[in-house]
Amino acid sequence: MDTKYSQIMNEIKEEITNGTLRAGTKIPSIRYLSEKYACSKNTIIKAYNELEKQHYIYSIPKSGFFVVNDVTPSQDIPTTQRVDFHSAGPDKEAMPYEDFQHCVNQAIDLYKGELFSYSHQQGFLSLRKQLVKHLQDRQVFTTPERLFVLSGSQQAIHLLVPLPFPNGKSNILIEQPTYFGIVESIRLHNVKAFGIELTMKGINLERLEYIFRHNDIKFFYVVPRFQNPLGHSYSNEEKRKIVELAIKYDVYIVEDDILGDLDTNFKSDPIFTYEPTGRVIYIKSFSKIMLPGLRIGVTVLPELLINNFLRHKFSSDLFSATISQGALELYLKNGMFNGHIERIRKLYSTKMEKVQLACELYLSPQSYNYTKPDTGFYLCIYLPKEVQANRLVVALQQENVFVDDATRMYLPEFQKENLIRLCISQVDEAQIVFGIKTIAKYINLLKNQEVRLVEKPNHLFL
Numbered sequence: 011m012d013t014k015y016s017q018i019m020n021e022i023k024e025e026i027t028n029g030t031l032r033a034g035t036k037i038p039s040i041r042y043l044s045e046k047y048a049c050s051k052n053t054i055i056k057a058y059n060e061l062e063k064q065h066y067i068y069s070i071p072k073s074g075f076f077v078v079n080d081v082t083p084s085q086d087i088p089t090t091q092r093v094d095f096h097s098a099g100p101d102k103e104a105m106p107y108e109d110f111q112h113c114v115n116q117a118i119d120l121y122k123g124e125l126f127s128y129s130h131q132q133g134f135l136s137l138r139k140q141l142v143k144h145l146q147d148r149q150v151f152t153t154p155e156r157l158f159v160l161s162g163s164q165q166a167i168h169l170l171v172p173l174p175f176p177n178g179k180s181n182i183l184i185e186q187p188t189y190f191g192i193v194e195s196i197r198l199h200n201v202k203a204f205g206i207e208l209t210m211k212g213i214n215l216e217r218l219e220y221i222f223r224h225n226d227i228k229f230f231y232v233v234p235r236f237q238n239p240l241g242h243s244y245s246n247e248e249k250r251k252i253v254e255l256a257i258k259y260d261v262y263i264v265e266d267d268i269l270g271d272l273d274t275n276f277k278s279d280p281i282f283t284y285e286p287t288g289r290v291i292y293i294k295s296f297s298k299i300m301l302p303g304l305r306i307g308v309t310v311l312p313e314l315l316i317n318n319f320l321r322h323k324f325s326s327d328l329f330s331a332t333i334s335q336g337a338l339e340l341y342l343k344n345g346m347f348n349g350h351i352e353r354i355r356k357l358y359s360t361k362m363e364k365v366q367l368a369c370e371l372y373l374s375p376q377s378y379n380y381t382k383p384d385t386g387f388y389l390c391i392y393l394p395k396e397v398q399a400n401r402l403v404v405a406l407q408q409e410n411v412f413v414d415d416a417t418r419m420y421l422p423e424f425q426k427e428n429l430i431r432l433c434i435s436q437v438d439e440a441q442i443v444f445g446i447k448t449i450a451k452y453i454n455l456l457k458n459q460e461v462r463l464v465e466k467p468n469h470l471f472l
């Protein structure tokens with residue numbers, strides 16, 4: 011939201027960072043600025059309060075506002091040296107902070123104490139009602155009674171992995187490779203898991219049938235669109251077939267549609283659409299498409315699972331933070347979400363297009379294979395057999411290019427050590443060509459054993 015107060019804030023920030031307003035100096039009075047900008051004193055006070063929150067200025071009672079000594083707040087440290095294909099959060103420029111701040115304030119005004127009291131274990135009822143409408147527009151037809159608001163979609167996964175299911179079966183099937191969060195959850199709960207190989211051509215449906223028939227599968231965990239890590243999406247026909255097999259062999263589907271909102275193919279349906287009565291457990295998250303710090307995920311459960319799931323959710327954290335829920339309800343209700351999603355849909359599809367063009371320029375001529383999703387966050391590069399992913403990751407760190415080794419996204423029996431994942435969401439567009447060119451260069455160097463490695467610490471990301 012481009013408000014007057016943010017314009018004033020930006021101008022003052024600019025004067026502080028370029029040195030016109032020096033550390034320790036008093037900044038202009040509220041009255042002076044309200045006359046200069048022809049706005050109310052409240053607008054200036056709001057701008058000053060926000061600048062104070064961001065540590066650009068501080069106030070001395072009865073004296074006014076002053077510029078802080080360290081005038082370089084951490085969020086302004088240039089990151090232009092870093093080519094970040096590693097972080098998997100949303101593009102920071104696209105996070106709707108200000109609109110959401112407005113909704114937080116509105117939610118507090120509207121709900122008052124209710125927002126800060128113990129709340130319903132299944133989630134704030136008015137948000138669940140709003141989510142029912144929201145999901146309807148995405149071909150997921152359900153009721154507030156079947157819907158749970160959770161602390162991120164990871165919580166849905168972690169609670170479902172050990173849960174007894176109505177089919178009385180005990181093993182889990184996952185795509186290989188897949189999202190690390192479920193691999194880790196399976197390991198922590200000591201649940202037996204089977205894998206099915208996934209490539210950009212999909213899965214082998216005969217193999218799927220064989221596994222369903224012989225391996226006591228409780229549920230098949232699927233990321234149907236822009237999969238993490240490959241970027242793969244199933245066609246509607248494949249989704250329909252997966253559902254047919256699941257019904258035939260009494261297997262549940264856990265559909266993690268975390269990036270579904272980025273789909274530019276409006277004919278693509280969630281798997282849930284093909285069996286809405288409970289065979290498919292639908293999971294949605296507001297982390298990648300909005301703000302991971304909200305910790306809001308949603309799941310639609312079969313009626314038979316609700317009571318047991320409720321007990322597990324209760325024992326885990328009673329209920330998910332209500333302030334995020336109240337604000338999200340208003341964000342959805344007043345149409346802000348729809349505007350936001352249109353903007354980011356365009357943003358990520360354009361970014362992916364640029365990454366694919368760079369791959370075509372620098373990887374294709376050397377016959378290095380990579381996945382080609384239309385949009386989403388992820389793509390992968392398959393490395394030649396001489397190049398190990400962990401060595402490439404370290405070599406690239408020397409050039410400040412950060413990519414992710416996909417080894418941990420496999421079960422031990424499927425483990426491959428020559429896949430790297432690139433996440434495009436936080437990479438600066440201006441760095442894409444340099445980043446891909448450097449990756450191609452280092453694949454060559456490692457293949458020909460022409461590089462020395464110096465290890466730098468790295469962090470674990472999802």
Ligand SMILES: Cc1ncc(COP(=O)(O)O)c(C=O)c1O
Nearest residue numbers: 162163164189238295297307472
């Ligand atoms: C496929 C997938 N599912 C779930 C999650 C967890 O997201 P959250 O708990 O923030 O909703 C992630 C995070 O990267 C993911 O990639």
